[in-house]
Amino acid sequence: MQILVTGAAGYIGSHVVKQLLEQTDYEIIIIDNLCTGFETTINTLKSLDSTNKRIKYYNQNLSEWEKVEDIFKENNIKEIIHFAASLVVPESVEQPLKYYLNNTANTANLIQIATKYGVNKFIFSSTAAVYGEPNKEDIPVSETTRTSPINPYGSSKLFSESVIKDTAFANETFKFVILRYFNVAGADVDGKIGQSTLNATHLIKVAAETALNKRAKMSIFGDDYDTQDGTCIRDYIHVCDLADAHLKALKYLDTNPSDIFNCGYGYGYSVKEVIDTMKKVSNTDFKVDIVPRRAGDPSTLISNNTKIKTKMNWTPKYNDLELICKTALDWEKNL
Numbered sequence: 522m523q524i525l526v527t528g529a530a531g532y533i534g535s536h537v538v539k540q541l542l543e544q545t546d547y548e549i550i551i552i553d554n555l556c557t558g559f560e561t562t563i564n565t566l567k568s569l570d571s572t573n574k575r576i577k578y579y580n581q582n583l584s585e586w587e588k589v590e591d592i593f594k595e596n597n598i599k600e601i602i603h604f605a606a607s608l609v610v611p612e613s614v615e616q617p618l619k620y621y622l623n624n625t626a627n628t629a630n631l632i633q634i635a636t637k638y639g640v641n642k643f644i645f646s647s648t649a650a651v652y653g654e655p656n657k658e659d660i661p662v663s664e665t666t667r668t669s670p671i672n673p674y675g676s677s678k679l680f681s682e683s684v685i686k687d688t689a690f691a692n693e694t695f696k697f698v699i700l701r702y703f704n705v706a707g708a709d710v711d712g713k714i715g716q717s718t719l720n721a722t723h724l725i726k727v728a729a730e731t732a733l734n735k736r737a738k739m740s741i742f743g744d745d746y747d748t749q750d751g752t753c754i755r756d757y758i759h760v761c762d763l764a765d766a767h768l769k770a771l772k773y774l775d776t777n778p779s780d781i782f783n784c785g786y787g788y789g790y791s792v793k794e795v796i797d798t799m800k801k802v803s804n805t806d807f808k809v810d811i812v813p814r815r816a817g818d819p820s821t822l823i824s825n826n827t828k829i830k831t832k833m834n835w836t837p838k839y840n841d842l843e844l845i846c847k848t849a850l851d852w853e854k855n856l
């Protein structure tokens with residue numbers, strides 16, 4: 522059985538491939554052009570494959586559609602997990618076309634090839650950013666909450682969701698699970714892989730870097746939001762629990778129809794709470810200043826995760842902010 526994993530040289534994709542190696546028999550075809558991922562990550566994944574034959578890596582940009590099709594000709598791909606994307610919210614505000622091209626156009630193209638070659642399972646990395654700035658009474662947001670992105674990143678992913686849903690409607694052999702991730706953080710609990718992103722913008726990684734003196738200080742982007750302490754609230758999910766949701770999604774499609782699931786823990790922490798937790802687990806008191814709001818940031822995003830828990834039987838194991846911060850910090854020390 523072959524599965525294509527796009528973007529597996531990156532943060533979340535690499536954690537999913539590790540679990541696929543450990544818990545399944547798939548042969549794993551990877552497409553990644555290393556624009557934000559790392560060859561060392563691919564090498565680590567290969568080193569975890571005791572057979573030495575289960576990973577086939579193509580350094581390929583998804584935008585080169587004909588070359589992507591050649592990869593389908595060379596292999597027998599029937600299942601796909603599609604991570605490859607651009608994902609920095611403020612960058613998407615400054616460079617929207619980069620996001621529509623890499624996230625929406627490349628996804629549409631991949632799906633066109635996938636349907637031509639008989640792919641029947643498509644797992645898609647979507648985002649809580651599709652909900653935009655939800656009304657207070659809609660928090661925690663469920664999958665049926667109105668989608669209304671407030672930045673091009675969220676819009677580019679919502680358009681991709683439409684491409685996927687409409688394709689499945691027109692083609693009954695093509696089934697999908699769309700996973701709307703909330704804020705993914707932490708690192709592999711075995712310490713083998715983690716988030717290596719250069720010039721990271723993600724809060725927990727930035728805080729880990731600051732705790733280790735890789736940055737002189739960090740900033741809180743706005744403390745004038747309508748929240749308890751004035752800073753934004755997010756639902757942080759440990760990357761290993763999120764990876765498990767992908768393996769469950771593949772199995773789910775064996776006996777269930779296509780569907781959309783939120784991936785989060787169902788409770789939120791403020792930016793200040795996250796920074797305090799990082800200070801606690803690192804036993805440091807690093808410098809933090811308050812600066813104006815960052816473009817494109819909603820104030821509060823928290824998931825209602827009832828659907829994934831009940832329908833997929835997904836049970837989080839690492840829903841503990843201290844553990845999330847500690848695994849991120851431990852990984853950062855080894856980088």
Ligand SMILES: NC(=O)c1ccc[n+]([C@@H]2O[C@H](COP(=O)([O-])OP(=O)(O)OC[C@H]3O[C@@H](n4cnc5c(N)ncnc54)[C@H](O)[C@@H]3O)[C@@H](O)[C@H]2O)c1
Pocket residue numbers: 527528529530531532533534552553554555556557558559581582583584603604605606607608623627646647648649701702703704705706718
């Ligand atoms: N990190 C989060 O908090 C978060 C939250 C919600 C959704 N997501 C989604 O999860 C997915 C993975 O995110 P991540 O955090 O692992 O990011 P990442 O940047 O670490 O990984 C993305 C990978 O895709 C590759 N890639 C990007 N564009 C490509 C292209 N055109 N062709 C080939 N390879 C390409 C990159 O080189 C990288 O290895 C993305 O789709 C993202 O939108 C992430």
Ligand SMILES: O=c1ccn([C@@H]2O[C@H](COP(=O)(O)OP(=O)(O)O[C@H]3O[C@H](CO)[C@@H](O)[C@H](O)[C@H]3O)[C@@H](O)[C@H]2O)c(=O)[nH]1
Pocket residue numbers: 608609610647648649650702703704705722723724725727739740741742743753754755792815818822
């Ligand atoms: O140095 C920093 C970094 C972040 N923040 C704040 O921390 C919160 C979280 O920011 P960040 O970690 O950058 O995540 P988001 O902007 O919430 O976006 C992430 O989470 C989304 C889902 O909720 C995903 O779709 C995106 O891909 C992913 O980058 C936001 O309020 C930021 O303003 C700071 O105050 N200082």
